[in-house]
Amino acid sequence: MSSQSSWSCRSRTTAERKGLVCGHGIPPVLRVAGTKENQGSRFWGCPHYDVKKECDFFVWADQIQEGGGEEEITRLQRKVKSLKMKVKAAESKMKVAVVVGLIGWVWLLCAWVHYSTKMSPSLVRSGVVSRGLGGL
Secondary structure, rough: OOOEEEEEEEOOOHHHHOOOOOOOOOEEEEEEEEOOOOOOOOOEEOOOOOOOOOOOOOOEHHHHOOOOOHHHHHHHHHHHHHHHHHHHHHHHHHHHHHHHHHHHHHHHHHHHHHHHHOOOHHHHOOOOOOOOOOOO
């Protein structure tokens, strides 16, 4: 399988509980196949599959008795909910930052126009400033 044909979906702690170890002596990760023949099938594979080709560790997940699946699902659901809340908070902060930034630019522009008219009365008499934005 190539690197585009699977993705990792579970931490190594589950593999450690099951006593699984790859050729590198580390727990494998649970991946989901993305090939046409095995689309969506889960398997345990070496975490260094994409980097080090020496290890051929591969075991279909359904060959190993799954334990604690409901706990894992509940944990992942809580994690998803937590991440969604963090995204909402980040979006709110971004909106505030955009508004503050726009206010800052408007204030800067007004200050520049005000400063230009005070420092250069000839621009006001000539009509450059009255056209707006100092003739830009």
